[in-house]
Amino acid sequence: MGQRSERTLLRNARVLTCTGDPHEAPFDGEVLVEGDRIAAVGAGSLGVDEAGARVVDLRGATVLPALADCHVHTSWPLDFVFDHGAEAAAPPAEHALDLAAVARTFLESGYTLVVGAGVLQPDDDLLLQRFVDGGLLPGPRIVPSGLMVADARGLGADGGLMEVASDAAGLREIVARQCDAGVKALKLFISGDGVVPEHPSEDVYMDDAMLSAAVEEADRHGAFITVHARSAPSVAMAARTGVRLIHHACFLDDDAVAALEARGPDVWVCPGLHYLWAMVSGHAEPWGITREQVEASGYPHELEAQVEGLGRLRQAGVPIVAGGDFGHQWTRHGTYAAELERYVELVGMSPTEAIHTATRNVGPLVGLDWGQMRPGALADLLVVDGEPAKDVSVLRDPDRRVAVVKDGAFAHVHPARFP
Numbered sequence: 001m002g003q004r005s006e007r008t009l010l011r012n013a014r015v016l017t018c019t020g021d022p023h024e025a026p027f028d029g030e031v032l033v034e035g036d037r038i039a040a041v042g043a044g045s046l047g048v049d050e051a052g053a054r055v056v057d058l059r060g061a062t063v064l065p066a067l068a069d070c071h072v073h074t075s076w077p078l079d080f081v082f083d084h085g086a087e088a089a090a091p092p093a094e095h096a097l098d099l100a101a102v103a104r105t106f107l108e109s110g111y112t113l114v115v116g117a118g119v120l121q122p123d124d125d126l127l128l129q130r131f132v133d134g135g136l137l138p139g140p141r142i143v144p145s146g147l148m149v150a151d152a153r154g155l156g157a158d159g160g161l162m163e164v165a166s167d168a169a170g171l172r173e174i175v176a177r178q179c180d181a182g183v184k185a186l187k188l189f190i191s192g193d194g195v196v197p198e199h200p201s202e203d204v205y206m207d208d209a210m211l212s213a214a215v216e217e218a219d220r221h222g223a224f225i226t227v228h229a230r231s232a233p234s235v236a237m238a239a240r241t242g243v244r245l246i247h248h249a250c251f252l253d254d255d256a257v258a259a260l261e262a263r264g265p266d267v268w269v270c271p272g273l274h275y276l277w278a279m280v281s282g283h284a285e286p287w288g289i290t291r292e293q294v295e296a297s298g299y300p301h302e303l304e305a306q307v308e309g310l311g312r313l314r315q316a317g318v319p320i321v322a323g324g325d326f327g328h329q330w331t332r333h334g335t336y337a338a339e340l341e342r343y344v345e346l347v348g349m350s351p352t353e354a355i356h357t358a359t360r361n362v363g364p365l366v367g368l369d370w371g372q373m374r375p376g377a378l379a380d381l382l383v384v385d386g387e388p389a390k391d392v393s394v395l396r397d398p399d400r401r402v403a404v405v406k407d408g409a410f411a412h413v414h415p416a417r418f419p
């Protein structure tokens with residue numbers, strides 16, 4: 001992430017700033033990038049001296065902040081089919097190359113920031129972060145996770161794929177150890193998941209003492225706690241104990257919503273709505289996940305509950321961030337923006353509001369001036385042919401992806417489309 005002195009002027013652009021208005025429409029204008037930051041954004045001409053800048057004509061394409069996914073398993077390779085054990089035991093060299101391919105796929109899909117949601121080999125996110133930040137591999141900024149952490153009574157307690165904690169002291173020790181290794185987003189399992197019949201989504205694991213200890217320890221290390229929490233009581237527990245990022249939150253009750261509301265803009269919910277929708281829509285059937293299994297998992301009911309819950313969260317002003325367990329063959333790597341389509345279709349967000357969940361809502365979560373086009377913000381940008389503020393599905397179309405800018409530099413350009 002070198003500080004460069006170059007200036008790049010993007011002209012003839014449709015600019016979608018994502019600075020706040022959920023009904024923002026793009027305007028015709030220019031963007032000036034200096035080093036790794038946005039220097040100026042404006043309608044019409046910025047009046048920049050072209051002699052001192054690289055001028056790039058976007059020919060009417062839309063420029064918006066680059067996107068983020070806040071629930072990412074880098075360990076799931078491009079050809080992943082639900083076999084976590086095989087990936088955990090994969091030969092390290094092959095696994096490392098799979099990681100590199102995943103990182104490149106995120107970047108080329110317009111995603112320059114990902115938050116880890118648990119890995120299958122302990123250093124996956126950390127290694128990837130080191131190589132990407134060192135300029136050795138193309139990829140997004142990575143907020144690294146480590147191995148997931150299970151409760152001794154809960155999902156993952158067999159210890160095959162997760163670390164296991166049975167009390168607050170044990171959990172604190174695991175959190176401290178992962179943080180010392182460089183992990184910034186700790187992933188704890190505090191509810192079940194309908195896809196594992198003996199651990200239904202309604203279950204709650206861990207307790208207030210354990211979560212409070214984990215939050216305190218992560219905080220001490222400049223890291224934060226994220227949780228897999230599908231049941232309402234698990235969401236309420238996470239909210240009242242200071243967990244920063246709550247994944248799924250499929251079931252909500254008045255307690256859970258009140259606990260989230262009480263946190264103000266200091267807790268984020270990452271639903272993974274597209275994944276549920278794809279499962280319920282039968283998209284996993286070709287890979288052996290039968291309709292009967294999906295019914296038995298309770299996912300159809302869970303999808304309805306989640307859509308209703310997202311409506312309540314929007315009403316309560318709880319920030320929602322996009323992310324969605326992408327990497328299964330039925331929710332392939334590279335289709336990350338499908339999550340935003342579900343927010344529009346099922347939850348009723350405007351396209352721009354849906355885009356906010358992958359841009360402006362994410363900056364404060366990860367402590368970066370990121371995800372908005374305004375002077376001083378990090379210059380991570382996405383250039384697309386089309387009008388994402390009208391039709392968010394253009395973000396998922398590789399042929400419309402003209403360019404991706406990261407840290408003020410062109411990190412990916414469409415080989416055929418870039419001027």
Ligand SMILES: [Zn+2]
Nearest residue numbers: 071073117325
């Ligand atoms: Zn996940």
